[in-house]
Amino acid sequence: MADKTKxxxxxxxxxxxxxxxxxxxxxxxxxxxxxxxxxxxKRVVAWQLAEEMKRQxxxxxxxxxxxxxxxxxxxxxxxxxxxxxxxxxxxxxxRALGRELQIxxx
Numbered sequence: 001m002a003d004k005t006k007x008x009x010x011x012x013x014x015x016x017x018x019x020x021x022x023x024x025x026x027x028x029x030x031x032x033x034x035x036x037x038x039x040x041x042k043r044v045v046a047w048q049l050a051e052e053m054k055r056q057x058x059x060x061x062x063x064x065x066x067x068x069x070x071x072x073x074x075x076x077x078x079x080x081x082x083x084x085x086x087x088x089x090x091x092x093x094x095r096a097l098g099r100e101l102q103i104x105x106x
Contacts (some may be wrong), residue, residue, distance in 0.1 A: 066096035
């Protein structure tokens with residue numbers, strides 16, 4: 001019981017504001033921030049591509065044909081867990097959907 005009270009006291013200040021690191025800080029402390037961020041970006045891009053394919057009623061076979069690649073390469077591109085994708089491949093996918101790939105620094 002005393003341990004819980006001690007933890008609560010450390011986690012809050014007199015003003016009630018939370019003390020501690022943000023999730024980004026935690027990831028940096030664990031030295032995995034860049035890896036996690038890259039995986040999250042890849043998941044979002046894979047989702048965006050799949051959603052745009054659905055919206056345009058484009059099958060994987062048709063998408064692969066438009067990209068001048070194989071169906072298995074397209075499957076790797078659409079796999080949110082696969083973060084080994086080249087920018088040129090992402091660009092071809094965007095153009096195959098009539099879209100533009102945009103990359104920037106924040």
